[in-house]
Amino acid sequence: MGTAVKRAGLAEKREAIVRGARAVFGRDGYTRASIGSIAKEADVSTRTIYNHFDGGKSELFRVVVTEGAEQIVAAQLDLIDRYLRKVTDLESDLVAFAHGWIEPLEKFPDHFALVRQLNAEVGHLPPELLEAWQEAGPRKTFRVLAERFAGLAAEGLIEADDPERAALHFIHLTGTEVTARSYHGAVPLPRKTVDELIASGVRAYLRGYLPRG
Amino acid sequence: MGTAVKRAGLAEKREAIVRGARAVFGRDGYTRASIGSIAKEADVSTRTIYNHFDGGKSELFRVVVTEGAEQIVAAQLDLIDRYLRKVTDLESDLVAFAHGWIEPLEKFPDHFALVRQLNAEVGHLPPELLEAWQEAGPRKTFRVLAERFAGLAAEGLIEADDPERAALHFIHLTGTEVTARSYHGAVPLPRKTVDELIASGVRAYLRGYLPRG
């Protein structure tokens, strides 16, 4: 019989397993992470994991990856809406947006640890999983971001022939170095360093993308 | 067994082991990579590996990481010297330099696959190894690159208060997206895409860093 009606405790166990798996997969990577350590992290018996996930370790990993991406995307879409929809002062809004952009690094450390593992496991994962993750996660966010930069260009706030390129350049000037230097958030950076990286990145961006004349 | 083509000397065995280990560590990651598979890749018995590396798997990994970094640094320093020492046409030299910068991605795929693994293993590696790698590799290159950008600023070719930041912004505008989108070179990008990314990156950079007026 299917899973028509679940008791209260049932879904919670599943949730705990997924949360624990995300933490352990992110910390240890797919191969090093053992079902036993995941079970301990989730405070669950190993047997229960197999009761919930027929596919075992690999299915658990797939679930963790896809469900995690949605969480991040939601946060990022909200961020775009909050800082880039109604722009009053472009520079300060961009600075605020850039700060918000790297916030998930600290807010969802487990997920980004997992992303690091994903990049390393690229050769050992089913391509459809990679594709599903990219589409539900990074690409989805980026598409919305590019649209918003197109909006900024249409409003005459920036000068950009190619809005996608403009969005890409902004992210790389303001976010990439923070991401890289902190190992995707694994080693947090001093606030002062982050502030400087973002401030100088936004300045460089505006020098390049502010309308001329 | 079969392959009695030519007998290798002592140092050559060691070389073969390191080369094989680099390939397998890069492809499979530290945990998944087995001594057996490394031995097969290097066409050597597993016992020979232990004869050469007392520290076993972990020492082998350490050697592969540090010796690989030096190779890349040499290529990058040569590149800086070739394209940024005597600049005739800034834009075309920057474009050529950017192309050269990502060249090692395809020329030393094993090493960059290893770098991907390094980033994922950050939590399980001895900090002194990470530090040694950063210092012998990326940081060393970047320091020279920053000096060269300081030179460009001193010559009046670009306008940059902070040469380090200027170098960083250049790399991120021209190289980072190629690196990211190709998974550190694991999935090669179409030449046309690379050309466009670099061209638009250099243009954006020059818009921001060309002297005003």
Add this chain to the structure above:
DNA sequence: CAATGAATGCAACGATCGTTGTAAATCAAT
């Protein structure tokens, strides 16, 4: 209370792995 279904503890399996010991085979140099 009894019934039901989920969660657990436990043992066991086959597989893989890192590592070592040992003795035979192979090489380089005399």
Add this chain to the structure above:
DNA sequence: ATTGATTTACAACGATCGTTGCATTCATTG
């Protein structure tokens, strides 16, 4: 050809792992 170093094949060890079956416990519901 003898020597001495190096490489090899082979076996074995302890350990860990993914996974499953089974009997037991536990909480909820009728």
